[in-house]
Amino acid sequence: IKMLHPELSRHADTVNRFLTEARLVSMIHHPGVVYTFEFGQLPDQTAYIIMEFLEGESLAKRLKANGGRLVASAANLGRQVASALAAAHAQGIVHRDLKPDNVMIVRDSEAIGGERAKILDFGIAKGDESTISGESSFVKTQTGALMGTPRYMSPEQCRGMGEISGKSDVYSLGV
Numbered sequence: 463i464k465m466l467h468p469e470l471s472r473h474a475d476t477v478n479r480f481l482t483e484a485r486l487v488s489m490i491h492h493p494g495v496v497y498t499f500e501f502g503q504l505p506d507q508t509a510y511i512i513m514e515f516l517e518g519e520s521l522a523k524r525l526k527a528n529g530g531r532l533v534a535s536a537a538n539l540g541r542q543v544a545s546a547l548a549a550a551h552a553q554g555i556v557h558r559d560l561k562p563d564n565v566m567i568v569r570d571s572e573a574i575g576g577e578r579a580k581i582l583d584f585g586i587a588k589g590d591e592s593t594i595s596g597e598s599s600f601v602k603t604q605t606g607a608l609m610g611t612p613r614y615m616s617p618e619q620c621r622g623m624g625e626i627s628g629k630s631d632v633y634s635l636g637v
Contacts (some may be wrong), residue, residue: 494546522562551628
């Protein structure tokens with residue numbers, strides 16, 4: 463359960479961004495993306511997102527434990543993340559902060575190798591105008607605003623260029 467701090471829930475733009483994250487994630491139907499069950503606001507206006515519970519470890523933790531390498535599972539996990547990104551991009555959604563901390567590795571007996579990579583934290587994700595058509599909740603960021611984790615950001619994202627596409631996520635996956 464992800465909850466917005468009550469103090470932050472008083473700011474419409476913050477609540478809007480938080481709930482847009484939930485709307486965007488709920489549009490992606492792929493086993494490699496964390497599942498969102500419900501989202502909204504409590505009677506006191508505190509915003510919340512209820513997601514599936516994932517038991518496993520982050521890709522960051524796995525990399526650290528293996529000295530920065532994933533020799534045996536790298537291709538399989540990379541393919542899974544790429545497939546999940548393709549599903550997001552097909553919905554017009556760009557993650558914009560793909561990094562090892564935002565990928566969980568969980569057990570899944572139906573996945574090759576018995577593990578599945580799941581993308582989390584779409585907090586700064588962006589959907590195009592058609593993704594959330596007609597809703598005032600479309601996320602727009604200031605031109606030139608730097609959002610993401612610089613180490614994993616594509617050059618165009620670092621430069622704050624206007625239109626960031628799924629290609630930026632693919633760059634982050636490569637890094």
